[in-house]
Amino acid sequence: MDGCEADKREILAVLRSETEAWLQRDFEALAAHWLQSPQARRMEYYASLGVRVDEGWEAIAARLKTIVERFPETQNFSDHVRWENVNIVIAETMAWVTYDQIGIDGGNDLKRELKILQRVDGVWTISCMVMMESAVEQVSFPLIEVDADLRILWSNQLAQERIRDHPGLVVAAGRLRARRRKHDPALREAVRLACLELKGQTRLTLSPKQAWAVTLGQDAAGVPMHCWVRLEDGKALVSFDDTRTVARRIERAREIYGLSPAQVRLARLIVDGNDIAGAAAILVVSVNTLRTQLQRMFDKTGVRSQAALVRALLSIEPPND
Numbered sequence: 001m002d003g004c005e006a007d008k009r010e011i012l013a014v015l016r017s018e019t020e021a022w023l024q025r026d027f028e029a030l031a032a033h034w035l036q037s038p039q040a041r042r043m044e045y046y047a048s049l050g051v052r053v054d055e056g057w058e059a060i061a062a063r064l065k066t067i068v069e070r071f072p073e074t075q076n077f078s079d080h081v082r083w084e085n086v087n088i089v090i091a092e093t094m095a096w097v098t099y100d101q102i103g104i105d106g107g108n109d110l111k112r113e114l115k116i117l118q119r120v121d122g123v124w125t126i127s128c129m130v131m132m133e134s135a136v137e138q139v140s141f142p143l144i145e146v147d148a149d150l151r152i153l154w155s156n157q158l159a160q161e162r163i164r165d166h167p168g169l170v171v172a173a174g175r176l177r178a179r180r181r182k183h184d185p186a187l188r189e190a191v192r193l194a195c196l197e198l199k200g201q202t203r204l205t206l207s208p209k210q211a212w213a214v215t216l217g218q219d220a221a222g223v224p225m226h227c228w229v230r231l232e233d234g235k236a237l238v239s240f241d242d243t244r245t246v247a248r249r250i251e252r253a254r255e256i257y258g259l260s261p262a263q264v265r266l267a268r269l270i271v272d273g274n275d276i277a278g279a280a281a282i283l284v285v286s287v288n289t290l291r292t293q294l295q296r297m298f299d300k301t302g303v304r305s306q307a308a309l310v311r312a313l314l315s316i317e318p319p320n321d
Contacts, residue, residue, distance in 0.1 A: 007124070008088045011095055011117060014124045016077065023075040025068045031061060035118060035127040045132040080104060093119040110134040136233045141245065144238045148195040150175045150188065153235075162240070168216030168225040169240060176238060178216055186214050187238075190229035194236040213314035224273040226314055246271060246314065253316045257300045266293050271310055 014033055021029035034040060036057040044052045054060045086099040095117045103109040116128040136143065142159035144152055151174055155163070163171055170179045178184040190212035216225040227240040250271065254264050269279040276294065280287045298304055301312045 004090060007090050007095070011088055011090075011097060011124050012086070014117070014126070015097060015115060018126060019081070020077045023077055023080055025072055025074050027061075027065055027068050030064060033126055034060065035120065035125045036061075037127070039127065041128045043128075043130045095119075095124065134233055136235065136237065142240050144176055145235045146176055146191055146238055147236070148192065150177065150191055152176055159240075166240065167219045169227060169238075178214075180217050183214070183216050187227070187229070190214050191236060191238070194229045194231055197231060198234065198236060211315045213311050215310070218273065224271065228314070249314050249316050253301075253313045256316060257297075259297065259300065260293075263293050263297050263300075266290055267297065267309070267313055270294075270306055271313060275306075 018030060018033040021027075021033070034057065038056040038058075040057045040060055042054040042060045042063070046052075052063075054063050080103065082102050082104055084100045084102060086097070088095060088097050097113075097115045097117070099113055101111045101113055103111075110133070112132045112134065114128075114130040115126055117124045118127045119125075136145075136156075142162050143156045144159045144163070145154040146152055152171065163169060166179070168179055168183075170177050176187070178187050193212060211228045211230040214227050214229060216227060218224055225240075226246070227238055230237050230239060247268070250264060250267055253259065253267070259267065265283065266279055269282060274282065276287055276290050280290050283290070294306070294309075297309060301309060303309050303312050
C-alpha cells in the first residue's frame with residue numbers, strides 16, 4: 001500500500017470514529033478528533049434552522065456539549081447512517097473530504113458534508129466541517145427540477161406519480177409544459193426568471209425563499225390550478241400543490257402583509273377565481289364593501305391589479321411543516 005492510500009484509510013478511520021463518537025454522545029472522544037484551536041470552524045445549514053457558524057474550538061465545544069446534554073440518546077453508526085460519494089484529496093499535511101451522509105432511520109434524509117483535516121504530530125485532525133442539509137429530497141409534495149429550457153433534470157416520486165394525469169401540467173419530449181398552450185408562456189417566463197436569479201446570485205427580495213406563482217387554468221370541477229417555480233438547494237424547481245398548500249401560503253401572506261380576517265376571506269375567493277361580484281354573492285356583502293377591502297389589500301401588498309394580487313399571495317413561501 002502506498003503512502004497516499006494509507007493516508008486515505010487513516011482519514012476515513014478518523015472520520016468514522018468521530019461520527020461514531022457523535023452518535024454515542026461521547027464528547028471527550030469527539031473532541032479528541034478536532035483541532036482545538038481558534039482557527040477551527042464548524043458551519044451548518046439546516047432547512048428548518050438556517051445557517052449556524054461556530055468560530056474557534058471554544059465555540060464549537062460549547063455547542064457540541066449543549067447538544068449532547070439536550071439530546072443524550074445514543075445511536076449506532078451502522079444502524080443510523082451510511083456514506084456515499086466519498087472523495088478524498090490529500091496535499092502534504094492537509095486533506096479535504098466530501099461525502100453524502102444518508103440517514104437510514106430518518107427517511108433517507110441527505111446531508112452533504114465537507115471536512116478539512118490537518119496532520120498534527122503525525123495524526124489527522126479535523127480543523128473545519130461544513131454540513132448542508134438537502135431540503136429538496138425531503139419535501140412531501142410533488143417537485144420537479146428543470147433547466148432554463150424546461151428540460152426535466154430530476155423529479156421526486158410524488159411528481160412522477162401525479163404528473164401522468166395532472167390536469168394542468170404535462171411532460172412532452174422530456175420537457176415540462178402547461179397542458180393548455182395559453183398558459184405555457186407564463187410557465188416559461190417564471191422558469192426564465194428563476195434561472196436568471198440563480199445565475200445572478202442576487203439577494204432575494206420576496207421572503208426568505210423566492211417563488212413565482214403560475215396560473216394553469218381550472219380543472220374539470222372548475223377549481224383554479226396553480227404551480228410554483230421556486231429556488232431551493234441552488235436549483236430551479238416546479239411544485240404543484242394541493243388546496244392545503246394554497247391555504248398555507250395565504251395564511252403566511254396574512255402574517256407578512258397584516259391582512260384582516262375579512263381580507264383573507266376575500267383573498268381566498270379571488271385566488272379561487274371569483275370576481276368581486278361573485279365574491280360579494282358568496283359572502284353576502286355589497287360589492288362596494290369588497291372593493292374597499294380589495295383596495296386596502298392593494299395598499300398593503302403594493303400591487304394594483306387582482307392578477308398581481310394573486311401572484312403576490314401565492315408566491316409567499318410558507319414555513320416548513
